[in-house]
Amino acid sequence: MADEVTHLIFGNLAILIPVIPIIASFIVLFLGKYYDKKSHGNLFALVATGGSLILTILVSGEIILRLLFEHAHIEEKIAFTWFHVGNVHIEFGVLLDPLSAVVSLLVALIAFLVVVYSRSYMSHEGSPRYYAEISMFAAAMLMLCFSPNFVQLFIGWEIMGVCSYLLIGYFYDKETVPEGQPHPASASKKAFLTTKVGDIFLFAGIILVYLTTVAASERFPGSVYKPSFDFIEIRHMIEAGVIPGIFDPGLFVFIALLIFGGAVGKSAQFPLHVWLPDAMAGPTTVSCLIHSATMVKAGIFLVARSYFVFEFADSDAMLIVALIGGITAIMSGTIALVQTDIKGILAFSTISQLGYMTIGLGVGGMGVAIFHVINHGLFKALLFLSAGSVIHGAGTQDIREMGGLRDKMPQTSIVMLIGSLSLAGIGNGFFSKDAIILHALDHASHEPLIYLVWLSSVITAFLTAFYIFRLWFLVFPGESRKPEHHAHESDSWMTRPLWTLAIVSLVLTGIYLLGNIPVLNIKLIPELNIEHHITEWLMGAAPHIDNGLVFITQLSSIIIALLGIGLAYLVYYPRKGATVSFPEDGTFKFEISEKDSIISVQQTSRSLIRGIKLTFFGRGIQRILEKGYYIDDLYLGLVHIIYEYYCEAMNWIEKNVFDNAVKFAGRIGYELCGISKWWDDTVIDGVVRLTARTSVALCGLAKATDERVIDNGIIRGSAKGVMKTGGYLRRIQTGIVENYALYTLMGALTIIIIGLLIAGVFPL
Amino acid sequence: MSFDSSIFIGIALMLFLIGFAGFIRSKSAVRMLIAIELMLNSANINFAIFALYNDIGLVTGQVAVIISIALAAAEAAVGLGIILSIYRKHGTVEATSFQSMKG
Numbered sequence: 001m002a003d004e005v006t007h008l009i010f011g012n013l014a015i016l017i018p019v020i021p022i023i024a025s026f027i028v029l030f031l032g033k034y035y036d037k038k039s040h041g042n043l044f045a046l047v048a049t050g051g052s053l054i055l056t057i058l059v060s061g062e063i064i065l066r067l068l069f070e071h072a073h074i075e076e077k078i079a080f081t082w083f084h085v086g087n088v089h090i091e092f093g094v095l096l097d098p099l100s101a102v103v104s105l106l107v108a109l110i111a112f113l114v115v116v117y118s119r120s121y122m123s124h125e126g127s128p129r130y131y132a133e134i135s136m137f138a139a140a141m142l143m144l145c146f147s148p149n150f151v152q153l154f155i156g157w158e159i160m161g162v163c164s165y166l167l168i169g170y171f172y173d174k175e176t177v178p179e180g181q182p183h184p185a186s187a188s189k190k191a192f193l194t195t196k197v198g199d200i201f202l203f204a205g206i207i208l209v210y211l212t213t214v215a216a217s218e219r220f221p222g223s224v225y226k227p228s229f230d231f232i233e234i235r236h237m238i239e240a241g242v243i244p245g246i247f248d249p250g251l252f253v254f255i256a257l258l259i260f261g262g263a264v265g266k267s268a269q270f271p272l273h274v275w276l277p278d279a280m281a282g283p284t285t286v287s288c289l290i291h292s293a294t295m296v297k298a299g300i301f302l303v304a305r306s307y308f309v310f311e312f313a314d315s316d317a318m319l320i321v322a323l324i325g326g327i328t329a330i331m332s333g334t335i336a337l338v339q340t341d342i343k344g345i346l347a348f349s350t351i352s353q354l355g356y357m358t359i360g361l362g363v364g365g366m367g368v369a370i371f372h373v374i375n376h377g378l379f380k381a382l383l384f385l386s387a388g389s390v391i392h393g394a395g396t397q398d399i400r401e402m403g404g405l406r407d408k409m410p411q412t413s414i415v416m417l418i419g420s421l422s423l424a425g426i427g428n429g430f431f432s433k434d435a436i437i438l439h440a441l442d443h444a445s446h447e448p449l450i451y452l453v454w455l456s457s458v459i460t461a462f463l464t465a466f467y468i469f470r471l472w473f474l475v476f477p478g479e480s481r482k483p484e485h486h487a488h489e490s491d492s493w494m495t496r497p498l499w500t501l502a503i504v505s506l507v508l509t510g511i512y513l514l515g516n517i518p519v520l521n522i523k524l525i526p527e528l529n530i531e532h533h534i535t536e537w538l539m540g541a542a543p544h545i546d547n548g549l550v551f552i553t554q555l556s557s558i559i560i561a562l563l564g565i566g567l568a569y570l571v572y573y574p575r576k577g578a579t580v581s582f583p584e585d586g587t588f589k590f591e592i593s594e595k596d597s598i599i600s601v602q603q604t605s606r607s608l609i610r611g612i613k614l615t616f617f618g619r620g621i622q623r624i625l626e627k628g629y630y631i632d633d634l635y636l637g638l639v640h641i642i643y644e645y646y647c648e649a650m651n652w653i654e655k656n657v658f659d660n661a662v663k664f665a666g667r668i669g670y671e672l673c674g675i676s677k678w679w680d681d682t683v684i685d686g687v688v689r690l691t692a693r694t695s696v697a698l699c700g701l702a703k704a705t706d707e708r709v710i711d712n713g714i715i716r717g718s719a720k721g722v723m724k725t726g727g728y729l730r731r732i733q734t735g736i737v738e739n740y741a742l743y744t745l746m747g748a749l750t751i752i753i754i755g756l757l758i759a760g761v762f763p764l
Numbered sequence: 765m766s767f768d769s770s771i772f773i774g775i776a777l778m779l780f781l782i783g784f785a786g787f788i789r790s791k792s793a794v795r796m797l798i799a800i801e802l803m804l805n806s807a808n809i810n811f812a813i814f815a816l817y818n819d820i821g822l823v824t825g826q827v828a829v830i831i832s833i834a835l836a837a838a839e840a841a842v843g844l845g846i847i848l849s850i851y852r853k854h855g856t857v858e859a860t861s862f863q864s865m866k867g
Contacts, residue, residue, distance in 0.1 A: 085823050735863030737796065738788045745784065 008066075010058040011076055014094040014146060017052045017059065017104065018156075021111075021139035024048030025132040032128025042119045045131040049112040049138055056108035056142075060101035067098055067537050068527060074098065077148045077232060088227050095148035095231065098537035102370060103301055104145040106377045109504075110293035111138035113497035117385055118285045120493035121392055125283065130170060134289065137163035141294040145301065149229040150206045153305070157266070157298060161199065164295050165192040168282040177281070178397070181341070187281035194275040198265015202302070205258030209234060209309065212255075216242045235308040244312065252313035259306050260321055267299025267354050270328045274632055276351055280343040284388030287343060291350040292381035297373050300357045304366045304538070319447055322362025322440070326453035329355025331629060333463035337470070338625040341397050342387050345471050349423065350380060352460055359453055360436040363443040364543070367535030372432035375422070378508065379429055382419035382501040383468075386412050389494050390475060394487040399471060400582040403574070404480035408487040411495045413476040415502040420472045424465035425561035428509040433461060434518065435531050438553045442545050461557060465564025470572050478574030481581060518554040521547065570605040772813045779806035793850070793857040797843045804836045 024044050032041020066072045079093025094100075115134060122130060140163060144156030169188030177183050182190070206229070214227040216237050225242055228234060237243045263269065268276035276296065280287050290296060303310065303321070310317055329352050336348035353376045360369030389412045391397055394405060406413040422429040437457050444450040480487070489495070508530075515528035523529055535543075575598060612618045627633065732743070756762060783802030790796055808829045815825020851857050 085826060733866060735866030737859045741784075741787050 008059070008062055008074070008076055008096060010055075010062050011078055011094075011096055013055050014059045014096055015078065017055045017094075017108070018139045018143040018146065020052045020055075021045075021048045021135040021142070025135035025139065028128050028135065029132040030128075032131060039119050039123060040126040041128040041131050042115065042122075042126070045115045045135045046112075046119070048135055049108070049115045052138075052142065053108040053112040056104050059096065060105040063096060063098065063101040064105075068533065074101075075232065077230075079148050088229075090151050090229065091149055092152055093148055094146040096146070098534075099301075099304060099370065100145045102374060102534065102537075103297070104142055106374050107138065107141050107145060107293045107297075110377060110381045111141075111289065113381065113385070113500060114285050114289050117288075117388070117494050117497045118283075120491050121285055121388055122283060125171075130167075130283070133163050133166045133170075134286070137167065137289060137294055141298060144298055148231060150209065150231070150306075151229045153302065154203065154206060157202070157262070157302070158199065160295055160298060161192060161195055161266075164195075164279070164290060165189075167286040167290075168279045170282050170286065182278045182281050184281040187275075187278040191275040191279050194272050195265040198262045198272055198299075201258045201260075201265070202262025205255050205262065208255045208258065209306075212243050212247055212251075213237060215246050219246055231305060231308075238308050238312050249312060249314045252309060253317045256306075256310045256313040256317040257320060259309060260303060260317070260324075263299030263303045263358075264324065265299070266302070267296045267358070268328075268351050269299070269324050269354065269358055270331065273328060273332065273351050274628075274635065277344060277347045277628070280341070280347050284343065284384060284391060287347070288381050288384035288388065291347065291384055292377045296350065296354055297377060300354070300361065300369055300373055303358075303361050304370055307361075307366045310361075315447070318362050318364060319449060320362075322359050322443075322450060322453045325355045325358025325360075325362055326456035327355070328352070328358065329460040330456040330463075331355075333460040333467070335625050335628050336467045337463065338622055339467075340400055342390060342399050342402075342471065342475065343384075343397060345399070345467060346380070346383055346387055349383075349464065349468065350376075352464065353380070353423075355460070356433060356436050356457060359440055359457055360432075363436070363439045363450060363453070365435070365439040365535065365539070367538040368432060368435040368439055368531070370538060371531055371534045372436060375428045375432040375508070378501060378505050379419045379422035379427065382415060382498065382505060383423065385494070385498050385501065386416035386419060389490045389498065390416075392490055392494070396482070399474045401482040402475045402480070403482075404476075404478050405487055406476040409476075409489045411489060412498065415495075415498040416476070417472060418502045418505060420468045422505055422509075423468045424565055425461055425557055428505050428512060430518065430557065430561070431512045431516075431531055434554055434557045437461065437557060438545060438550060439543075441549060441553060442543070458556070458560065462560045462564045465561045466568045469565045469568035473568055473572040473574070519551060519558065521550060567605075570602050571609055573602070575599055575602070769813050769816070772809060776806040776809040776813070779803075779809065791858050791860050793847045793859045794844075796859060797840060797847065800843075801836060801840065804832060804839075808832055 024047070028041040028044040032044065035041065036043040063074050066074060074097055076096045077091075077093065078096070079091040082090045082092040084090065111134075115131070118126065118130070118134065137160060140156045140159035142156075144153050144160065147153040147156060165188045167188075168191050169184045172185040172188070174184055210227065210229055213225070213234055217223070217225045217227050220242065225237055226233070234243075265272045276291075279290055282290075310321070332348040332351035332355065336345050336352065339345045339348060353372070357369045357372050357376070360366070360372055390402070390405060390409065393409050393412070394402055396402065418427065421427045425433050437454065440450055440454040440457055444454050511528050512530060514525050515530055516523050516532070613622060624630065732739075780803050783799045783806060786799035786802065787796050790799060811825045811829045811832070815823065815828075847857050850862070854861070
């Protein structure tokens, strides 16, 4: 790699990439009602996301081509100072490096395709609000991708949180939802609050990183090291040994885990994954955007972006990251097995794949994680958009009510097959997933616990192949289980984005194959070995992995994927003469009219699985999986318990502490009264009586004066006066808030005028 | 400081007057809350602008703005909560329909 810094030709355009959709989102909000009325202002969003896609292709394309052919070291920051407080300059701008180039390309592409797709998909339910939010969502992710510092990243992060809230709750006024599905309004609330937990961790992490830079700048006053939020500056400080000279890596474990906490929330990792399955309450296009490009990838991107913190931190941080990834992958992979909602399967599959990416981050290959981000983004967008097409065509989300859609929706069925293969680990998904498994296995020799993670990733690969083909086999082949649904193929606004994604997916597979044929380990054109390149660009150098390990892993990956698909075929594929149906008891029936050899194998395996499912343990496991390991219920229970105990404790304090205090005070008062009563009765009364007698005499005198002068004159007179004044003044008290505000203003003005007079502004 | 701050003060004044007019004119409590936010923000602008006038790098003004933004957020939350409960109880948020303070 050459060391000289090259200036990018299109670099200055990069700032426009997030800006265009932001502007468009406001335009569409106000003008979407008037122009392009039929599709709710889709045109504005289309132009904006298309424009930013073209710019991204220019900017990122240049970066990638230069990386490929010039082996340049590209890291260019184009930024202006947004504001400065003290000696901290907060900048706003773009950071152009391989990471931002690769991820932004994916984001811009998928955002554009989703907007194209929405034109038809949301033609009935759309509104300018929808397109404004979608544009803002994409813009926020692009802003996050290009952000040169933690502050801008956090802004993009939070805008995305808000947009996801708005979009998940898009159908907030829906009156009824299908059973078992959350209401959009509550789903959006859940998503927002759950990710907010992660955001707080991230915020704390950012502040701590900043404080370390403050300490570094104080250690070396007058040096180039300034307190900063900037990625490059902080990385330089770590690399130059300034921060390591002051702080222990153990502290950075803490910081790294706080930052990772943000990623756990946003990327739906194990303890905070509960929001993502509910997020499917939004429109399918939104799910697509959330699952493939914007929201959940932000967490992985964040960790990749602040990888220098993780690298510097003790290896414990990485280990925890990898373990969380492993738990997430296998847990949601198993939950996906029992889902019956087409989007539910894809949602849990996303969580499981995000687990893979987190494993990738944890086992020391941020390159492979980003590589999987790209591939997963493509095929998951493809799968979600196809699922949208299926839902649009078939009018249901339940895969038990589908079946036989291949004849009615031939295009969707083919593209979804491509996506499913990719997810199962045959297409472009193979390369990245396999790389992650490989790195995990390689890393396990240093860290024995990683063997568990590796095991989880291998089992998840099998589960993935199984559940995604369960979906495909139940939806497309065979005969329709609900013939009254008249399914139809979607129009070209929907199929074209699908084909685009399918073709991109296939082309990428081809490129990867040309670069490196797995198992055989033949590199036809080494320039196209993208996996190796991405690792090299992002990490500096690709770690060397033993060839034997590569061979075994790749071979086993393919075998595992095929095994998964084969099992799904045996259990779920409705061959000619055999139908699958779903009776009420939660199992499903397999009826045959004519027999051939495969069908009898299918029947055997089917009855075997049915037998397992119907045992006590089988039913229990099924129930646990359907409930998502009871994590939702656990959280709900915890909140209830805390709430109840808190109330209980407060009640006890109220009853025992405060009440007794009041009673005690009362008792003291009573006793004091007793004393004073005695004093009163004996001493004062005597005095009083004496005085009274004297006064009675005086009173006789006074009474005469009183009745004549005071009663009639002063008291009645003044009372009347007060009544009259009150009668006038009560009109001021209108009870209307605005009037009081006006009086306040008048009062303020009076005070100001008096102040001015006293100050001598107006000469009197 | 070599910049003319009068324009910003003018903006702040305008914002305040707009907010005040909105507060006095509007019937709905939600609108009133929005108007209050406008007035608060005009005060914030003043804080930020005058804070630029000290050359020694004191950031008290900006800090005051941030505190007041946080306060405004809290206030909006409380206000909206009150409005929500009023709406649940009476089915309206027209401020004019609540005149129990009328003398």
